[in-house]
Amino acid sequence: MSCGAQRLRRWTAPSDLHSDRLPRSRGDPARFHGRGEGDTMSAPRIASITRYPVKGLPGVTADAAVALQPGRGLRWDRSHAIENGRVRIDDPAAWNSRDGYFHVARHEEIVRFGMALDDAEGDRPTLTVTAPDGRSAGAALGDATRSDSALGTLLRDTLPSGPFGSPRLIRTDATGLWDWPDAHVSFINLATVRALAEAAGEHVDPRRFRGNVLIDGLAAWGELALLGRRFRIGTAVLEFFQPTDRCRATTIDPVRGVSDLNVPGLLASRFGHMYCGVYARVVSEGEMRADDVIVPIDEARSGAATETVATPTVVGEAEWPRTGRIVSREPAGARSESFWIEDPSGLLGAARPGQHLRVHLADQHAPSWRSYTISATAPDRARITVRRDGRISSALHDGFTAETDLVVTGPFGDVTLDRAEERDVVLxxxxxxxxxxxxxxxxxxxxxxxxxxxxxxxxxxxxDLALWDEVTAACSSLPDARASLHLSRSVEGATADGARVGRPSAEDVLSTIDDLDPDDVDVYVCGPALLTSEVRAVLHGAGVSTEHVHAEVFYSPTTAELTAPREPSSEGPHRITAGRRRFTWTAGAGSILDTVEGAGQDWPNGCRVGACGTCVRTLVSGEVEYLVDPIVPPPTGSVLVCCSAPVGDVEIDEP
Structure with missing residues (x-):
């Protein structure tokens, strides 16, 4: 089960999933992911196919064609699961979240079981499970759930019981216990896994990601260009609809069953998101096998004179990485360039004024991402204005032109203009x-x-001025607006734009509100930290409340390596209060998250290095320290429970 499994929005296409009315992809149908016109990946192929008959246990590789039907995945994939007795499951036959089952993120030892499935495409295949101690038991899948079966006895003997009972193999009447109810088939791009290995400096086994289909022939992260599109694979048609977010399960070595590589932390810090792989659902039945080519439906159906093509409606989440395309580029001052980026999800075009996006460059050394404020929006696209400053910005300047693809996420950010507010505005x-x-x-x-x-x-x-003409044009169109420009370096022609030479003084800052009511103004500051602190101090002294001086700091990646947690400064014990629950923390317990997990609670979390923000909670009272310096610090008044420990008794809000 993915860590983000409560988010229900999807990349969606027309509802006629069983129809021949198939959508045409945006742009060149042969382009999957590349850097320019001549760089396309036109022949990705299936490297291998794996099904997982029992959720959480190892998979079985298919050595022949597999059948696919609409509404279903691989036959017998995640058709069974082992109840853990820790969470009561009211309807065992229905789709349920992973919390009630043995799963890798919590029960890492289960990857050391062996698994075999004979006659996997048949109606009564034989399942054989081998425990880590070498004992084996098998049964036809139709009989495997009997409590008196040898397989049931083996599971009870080798897995722990919970307060609601002993381990029990169950079969669902749902189509499969996938990460999402309609995530029929999961795909992993081997080139992306190789990119992760390069960033980690060690081998990364693709089996960590428990994908159904491994694909080769795409560039790293090229699988993201499949989203929102349909493809023919063998004789089946599949629609790719969502990237796959990653949780602690991927930290587990798939052979030894120990947590030895922080994959979520690696993704978040080095690539700027928490996703690896994509989900697809079956549109039209058929068969696929290893070495089949993944063909865009436009090519697969070319020549069909009667075909009516619909355009997919793509919907997503801001944090989902997707392949955007630069549609235009233009200079903005001596050192800056503006890039208009088309977004297949449409999310960037709907960004609120003040939000930012992240650009992720697949062919750059990690960390391969950086944040940029959105300087303008239009339907389905957004503009960033990039100053040549640093490795990622220079790469954009040097290698990205119109019709170039790149991976984006966003929009992000909470410090935005309230367009319904009536307070005056200072920028x-x-x-x-x-x-x-x-x-x-x-x-x-x-x-x-x-x-x-x-x-x-x-x-x-x-x-160096960028976009100043847009500032003055906007001010001219507003009923009561004025702008002042200060040039910090005195050079010939410095006053050509009516600018003042030198840094602004306190009096210059005060002049922005000289005819405004300090109690009825919102101030937005964006610049170096020193500028922000000076503006806050000056305006606070003039009567502007600090809560009305807004300055969001967004973080681009650090080059620091992921490190082991420091020893806490306090021995404890300290009490952690979360709603009605009480937990006791001691120095040996680890983080706050480790403590609550040790008490049997599943709190949302992802990277465990303070990068993804999944675990952020409000700190109601008390003080904490960070055992790992957060890659992205949390908002004021909040705490990242994955990498922090209490200094004394603390109270935090409950998820």
Whole structure:
């Protein structure tokens, strides 16, 4: 079960899943993922196919064709599971979350079981399970769930019981106990696994990801270009609809059954997201086998004169990585370039003014991502304005033009312009921090907003200015707006744009509110930390509440290696209160998350290195310390329970 399994939005296509009315993909149907016109991956193939008859236990590789039917995955895949007795399951025959079953994330030892399935495509295949101690038991799948079977006895003898009973093999009447109810088949790109191995500096076994289908012939992360599209594989048609988020299960060595590689932490820190692999659902029945080519449906059905092609509606989550395309590029000052990026999910085009996206460059050394504020939006696309500063930004400048693909996530960020608010607006920025100001000004101008608007921007030289013409144009269209520009370096022509030479003084900052009510203004600051602190102090002294001075810091990746947790400074015991629950932490317990998991609680978590934000909780009272420095610090008043420990008694909100 994926860690994000409570999120229910999907990449969706038309509802006629059993119809011949198949959608045409956006753009060149032969392009899966590349860097430009000449770089396409047109012949990805299936390397191997694996089914998992018992959820959590090892898989069985198919050595012949496998049948696929709409609404189903591989036959007998995740058709059975072992109840763990820890969570009561009211309807064992239905689809249930992993919490009630033995699963790798919590019961890592189960990967050391052996598994065989004879006549896997038949109606009564024979399942044989071998325990880590060498004992084996088998049964026809129709009889395997009998409590008096040898297989049932083997499971009770080798797996622990829970408060609700002993381990029990059950068969679901649902189509399969996949990570999601409609995630029929999971695909893993071997090139992406190799990229992970390079970032980790060690071999990464593809079996960690428990995928049904391994594919080869794509670039690393090229599987993301499959999303929202349909493909013919063998004689079946599948639709790829969602990337696969990763949790602790992938940290487990699939042979030894020990946690030895923090894959979620590696993904989050080195690649900027928590996803590896994609899910597909079966649209039209057929068979597929190893070495089959994955063909875009446009090519597979070319020449069908009567075909009516529909366009898929793609929906996703902001954190889902997907393949976008640069549709235009234009200069913005001496050191900056603006890139318009088309987003297949449409999410970036709906970004709120002030939000940012992440760009993930598959062919760059890890960390291979960076955050950029969205400077403008249009339907299904967004613009970023990138200053040549650092490795990822330079790579964008040097190698990305129109019609180039790249992986994006977002939009992210909570410090945004409230377009329904009536408070006056002050925008203060420096350098590339002008981008959120431009996005907010464009929104205010589009709304013909009656609020009073004041802008103060600092740049090094006139040549470095980016998007200043958009600032002045937006201010001209608003009923009461004015902008001031400060150039910190005095060079010839510095005042050509009506700029003042030198950094702004406290008096310059105060001038932004000289005719505004300090109690009725929202200030947005984007620039170096020193600028933010100075603006806060000056405006607070003039009566502007600190809660109305907004400055979101978004983090690009650190180059620090993942390290083992430090020893806590306190021995404890300390009490952890979460709602009505009480837990006792001691120095040997590890993190707050380790403590609550040790008490039998499953709290949302992912990377365990403070990168993904999945485990963030509100710190109601008390003090904590971080045993691993968070890659992305949490918001003020919050705590990442995956890598923190209490210094004394603490209270946090309960998930």
């Amino acid at each position: 203060v920025s420096a350098g590339s921090g002008i981008t959120p100001s431009v996005a907010m000004l464009r929104a205010l101008a589009a709304d013909a907003d009656p609020r009073r608007v004041r802008v103060l921007h600092v740049e090094r030289t006139a040549a």
